Amino acid sequence: MKLFYYKDKERPICYYNTDKQVEIPETFKLKPFRGMWVSNVANIDLPILEDEQSYKEKINRMLEVAKSFNINAILFQVRTTNDAFYESKLNPYSRYLTGQEGKKPLFDVLKYVIDEAKKYNIEIHAWANPYRVSLNGIIKQEDYIKTCDPLNFAIKHNEFVILNKEGQMILNPAKEEVRQHIIDSMIEIVRNYEVAGIHFDDYFYPYQGLDESCNDLKDYEQREDKKMSLGDFRRHQVDLVIKGVHDALKKENPKIRFGVSPFGIWRNNTNDAHGSNNGPGATESYENQYANSYKWVKEGYCDYIVPQLYWEFGHKIAPFADLCDWWQNLCKDSNVDLYIGHGAYRLGQEGEYENPLEITNQVTYANQYDTVKGNVFFTYKTFIDEDKNRLGMCELKKLFGGK
Numbered sequence: 001m002k003l004f005y006y007k008d009k010e011r012p013i014c015y016y017n018t019d020k021q022v023e024i025p026e027t028f029k030l031k032p033f034r035g036m037w038v039s040n041v042a043n044i045d046l047p048i049l050e051d052e053q054s055y056k057e058k059i060n061r062m063l064e065v066a067k068s069f070n071i072n073a074i075l076f077q078v079r080t081t082n083d084a085f086y087e088s089k090l091n092p093y094s095r096y097l098t099g100q101e102g103k104k105p106l107f108d109v110l111k112y113v114i115d116e117a118k119k120y121n122i123e124i125h126a127w128a129n130p131y132r133v134s135l136n137g138i139i140k141q142e143d144y145i146k147t148c149d150p151l152n153f154a155i156k157h158n159e160f161v162i163l164n165k166e167g168q169m170i171l172n173p174a175k176e177e178v179r180q181h182i183i184d185s186m187i188e189i190v191r192n193y194e195v196a197g198i199h200f201d202d203y204f205y206p207y208q209g210l211d212e213s214c215n216d217l218k219d220y221e222q223r224e225d226k227k228m229s230l231g232d233f234r235r236h237q238v239d240l241v242i243k244g245v246h247d248a249l250k251k252e253n254p255k256i257r258f259g260v261s262p263f264g265i266w267r268n269n270t271n272d273a274h275g276s277n278n279g280p281g282a283t284e285s286y287e288n289q290y291a292n293s294y295k296w297v298k299e300g301y302c303d304y305i306v307p308q309l310y311w312e313f314g315h316k317i318a319p320f321a322d323l324c325d326w327w328q329n330l331c332k333d334s335n336v337d338l339y340i341g342h343g344a345y346r347l348g349q350e351g352e353y354e355n356p357l358e359i360t361n362q363v364t365y366a367n368q369y370d371t372v373k374g375n376v377f378f379t380y381k382t383f384i385d386e387d388k389n390r391l392g393m394c395e396l397k398k399l400f401g402g403k
Contacts, residue, residue, distance in 0.1 A: 002023050034069075038127075040199070101149045114193060174203065235291075237290070246303075267294070360399045
């Protein structure tokens with residue numbers, strides 16, 4: 001099926017900067033990994049735990065919904081802002097779990113999720129944000145600290161906290177102690193819980209850039225290799241965490257899988273011959289978050305990668321097809337499994353996502369490639385909404401053979 005713009009049926013959707021029209025395969029290939037993110041930060045997908053029974057019912061419903069869509073993996077967020085949705089000696093219970101950081105919940109939520117998921121043959125991956133301390137900079141640092149528990153690593157080691165340009169607090173990626181805390185936190189999870197994997201999202205160095213005074217420049221000045229640029233220095237810090245977590249997990253339990261979900265554009269081909277075919281004005285994770293996902297795949301720093309390809313086929317500078325093709329070419333001869341991250345939450349938004357078939361077209365297009373091993377959808381809330389997302393999600397359920 002040749003693709004046309006939803007509101008202009010005579011206008012073909014072509015690959016970026018070409019006159020070659022995008023085609024959706026007539027046949028659909030169901031892939032072995034079918035996942036959804038469950039986002040707990042700011043209680044996007046689950047509320048604060050106030051009543052044990054009602055919270056368990058919401059978890060059970062989440063699993064029922066997943067099963068009804070033929071979803072077999074859940075990336076469950078367990079570390080949102082330097083905290084924990086599980087019992088930990090290293091990190092305090094999350095404010096998004098109990099309403100107050102450090103307050104003990106009524107039951108072990110992660111254990112319950114894992115135990116119940118087994119009944120549905122759904123695997124659970126513990127999704128963690130490695131660096132974020134505060135959600136944003138709306139609350140000033142000195143005021144936010146007052147809301148934190150003493151167990152919080154950022155409270156115990158305020159010297160390792162830096163800020164983005166909007167005042168958001170993050171752990172300094174350039175500190176060895178920070179890297180070790182992240183690694184130790186992941187090992188603690190896999191020692192105590194039967195998770196199938198550990199999963200990182202796209203937040204490394206902040207999208208907004210670092211504060212002019214509270215940043216990592218002193219660490220950069222003290223670098224051993226004086227020829228190293230600031231960008232290379234920062235990418236190296238993130239590389240150390242990614243490889244460090246991967247290696248530590250393999251040493252602890254080789255069966256545990258480590259996955260990362262980076263921003264969907266590594267570099268543009270106008271800046272790097274290895275980059276993707278998209279507009280030069282698009283953000284690049286290589287330069288913005290200092291996330292060298294190309295290297296992670298080439299050198300096997302992770303077991304699977306889930307690029308966030310949240311743009312539509314008809315996007316002006318970041319079209320889905322071009323980016324999907326780039327990622328499958330990157331992963332084709334690697335040992336890293338490729339799962340495509342889809343922005344299902346965008347269904348119903350003005351533009352191409354008004355088309356109820358936008359997500360199913362993306363999935364059908366991506367899954368024509370043998371290199372693509374699965375699909376992951378952001379976020380669980382989208383699966384149960386009854387508004388603008390509903391038609392598109394119904395199409396996805398049919399495509400996946402759900403009930």
